[in-house]
Amino acid sequence: MSTNWRIGSFNAALLAAYFIPTWAMVAFKIMVSPIHGLYERPNISVGLFISDHLQLAAINTVRVAWLLALGKLTVVAFFALFLALTARASIRKTGGGDEALALALVIGSVISFASMVMASQVGEMQAVRLHATELLMLLGSAIVLLVERPAEPHTDTTDAGGLSFQSELLHNR
Helix, strand or coil, rough: CCCCHHHHHHHHHHHHHHHHHHHHHHHHHHHHHHHHHCCCHHHHHHHHHHHHHHHHCCCHHHHHHHHHHHHHHHHHHHHHHHHHCCCCCHHHHCCCCCHHHHHHHHHHHHHHHHHHHHHHHHCCCCHHHHHHHHHHHHHHHHHHHHHHCCCCCCCCCEEEEEEHHHHHHHHCC
16 A cells, blocks of 8 residues: 555545535536526525525526536536646655645635525525535645645655765765
């Protein structure tokens, strides 16, 4: 078993295992049927907020639903990119996929926070709990990402013959 997994990479991989299928299914339901997808359980707070407070026309509601789906698919794409970069050990050790992870965490946190605020405005307590849980998962992973630094790359100064580069320079003087 490989022991070169950083805790941040492992935590983010588990987070991606939740968000990729969940948010992809929700986004595809919105893409297929925008109004119906907007009023399903994961998006009910956004749908009720739009209809109650913003009073948008049907075409504008469809546009907002598609924008929500685009945002969720963007988060899914960045999580998938992070997983693809994490699959390679050398990239995983140095934290090469942290940029993709950071973008997924920021965009996902904004979407979850906005959905949580909308859910509290319309009085949907189950939706508040769902979005608050997602927001806490994303923020927890962001804190781990900020606290944990990538491992320093190990530079090997020995050549194929076994002599170090510095001793070879001293010998040539």
